[in-house]
Amino acid sequence: MATTANYSWTTPDDSSLVKDGASAIRALGTAIDTSMxxxxxxxxxxxxxxxxxxxxxxxSQSFNNVFSATYDNYRIVVNVSGNSNNDxxxxxxxxxxxxxxxxxxxxxxxxxxxxxxxxxxxxxxSPSTFIKLGAQDNVEKQGQAYLIDIISPFLTQWTKFTGxxxxxxxxxxxIGGSVGGLVFVTTSYDGFTLITQNGTFTGTVSVYxxxx
Amino acid sequence: xxxxxKIMIGIxxxxxxxxxxxxxxxxxxxxxxxxxxxLLEAEYKAKQDARESAIKKLADIAGLxxxxxxxxx
Numbered sequence: 001m002a003t004t005a006n007y008s009w010t011t012p013d014d015s016s017l018v019k020d021g022a023s024a025i026r027a028l029g030t031a032i033d034t035s036m037x038x039x040x041x042x043x044x045x046x047x048x049x050x051x052x053x054x055x056x057x058x059x060s061q062s063f064n065n066v067f068s069a070t071y072d073n074y075r076i077v078v079n080v081s082g083n084s085n086n087d088x089x090x091x092x093x094x095x096x097x098x099x100x101x102x103x104x105x106x107x108x109x110x111x112x113x114x115x116x117x118x119x120x121x122x123x124x125x126s127p128s129t130f131i132k133l134g135a136q137d138n139v140e141k142q143g144q145a146y147l148i149d150i151i152s153p154f155l156t157q158w159t160k161f162t163g164x165x166x167x168x169x170x171x172x173x174x175i176g177g178s179v180g181g182l183v184f185v186t187t188s189y190d191g192f193t194l195i196t197q198n199g200t201f202t203g204t205v206s207v208y209x210x211x212x
Numbered sequence: 213x214x215x216x217x218k219i220m221i222g223i224x225x226x227x228x229x230x231x232x233x234x235x236x237x238x239x240x241x242x243x244x245x246x247x248x249x250x251l252l253e254a255e256y257k258a259k260q261d262a263r264e265s266a267i268k269k270l271a272d273i274a275g276l277x278x279x280x281x282x283x284x285x
Contacts, residue, residue, distance in 0.1 A: 053225060059238070061222035091245055098223075102241060123252050130245055132252070197246060200220065 007035050044211045047075065051207040057084065057200045062193040063207065064098055067154040071209030074150045078133070078194065078205050080143035085199030089134025090146075092161075094153060094183055095191035101183065106131050108161070108181030116173030131181040133165060134197070143167070143203065148179075154190060159183040 001010045009031040012024040048071070055061045067074060080090065093100045107126035114121060125132070133146050144167030151160035161181040169175055183189075194205070219230040219238055230238050264278075271281040 053222075055222040055227075058220050058222040058227060059242075062224070064224055089249070091249075121256055123256055125248070125252055128248065130248075132249055195242070195245065197249060 007031070009035070046211055047208045048211060049206060050074075050209050052204065054204045056202045058202075059200055060193055060195040061201075061205070062095060062098075062100070062191060063205065064095065064191040066192070066207045067150075067190045069154060072152055072155060072212060073210040074153065075208045075210065076146075076148045076150065076192070076205060077208070078146040078148065078203065080145065080196075080201050080203040082143050082202045083196065083199060084201070087198045088143075088201060089132060089167075089197045090144075090201070091130035091195040091197065092133055092148070093130050093193045093195070094159060094189040095193050096187060096189045098191075100193050101185075101187070101189070102129055103185075104129050105183050105185045106181060107184060108132065108179055110165075110177055110179045112165070112175060112177030114169065114173060114175050116169060121177070127184075130195070131161060131179065133163065133179060133194075134167060143201070150192070153183075153192075154188050156186045156188055158186060159189065 002013050003010055009028055010024075011028060012020070016024065050071075051063065051066050053061070053063065078090075080088075093102065093106075095101065104127035106128040107124075108128060108131045109124040109126075110122065110132070112121040133148070134144060144165065146163055146165050148161060148163035151162075153159045159182070161179065161183075163179045165175075165177050165179060167175045194201075219235055220227055221230060221238070222228075267278055267281050267285065271278045274281060
């Protein structure tokens, strides 16, 4: 009997009889089931890609209906590949039924290391009408990237954010840091918006759900 | 952001040009956002300037260069 390369599951030979097909499929299915159960038990894939959107030369980019009851927590991967202007940090807002939350319901703090200064940057904004994702001042046109975990946006709880950021300033000095934030209202949100500080921006955003 | 400029926004996979009241509302909100952001940055710069000044004064007293003193703070 032939076997598969990785798990040695038995498969019919080319010369096997058709009348034995049902038995062969059953044996293969059982072998796969056993291997999967050994590897994963009843566990599911940890993260599920929900949405990838590319955008170009826009002042803001909104994402509707990416948060739902299926997942409680999400990761968004933001690759800003270019800005039309310097000082192109991004602001993040939550969104519900197509409308951004613009009230002073956000609070955030950032810790940022700039390679061009001895002093690290840290600041806190509470309350705020957005969460500022970027580093401080003069982000160069090449863009920046963010990894942001959004905790419980769809639940009727406060939404929490933790994230890491990387970019460059005008003199091409490296900037890295982290941001933590809250939305201290218990509204359920189904999306979010990224707004660039100046001009327009171009990039790609992927949204993943953390399986429960 | 000049009002004569086109303002394009993305919503999911669509790109929309804002016009009229929507455009004015976007501009007004954006100006508020940038003012808040600028305030934070100004506070940071003021703290950084104060720190630089303090390091310089301490370095003079300690007989160190500013860089030597900053390296241990």
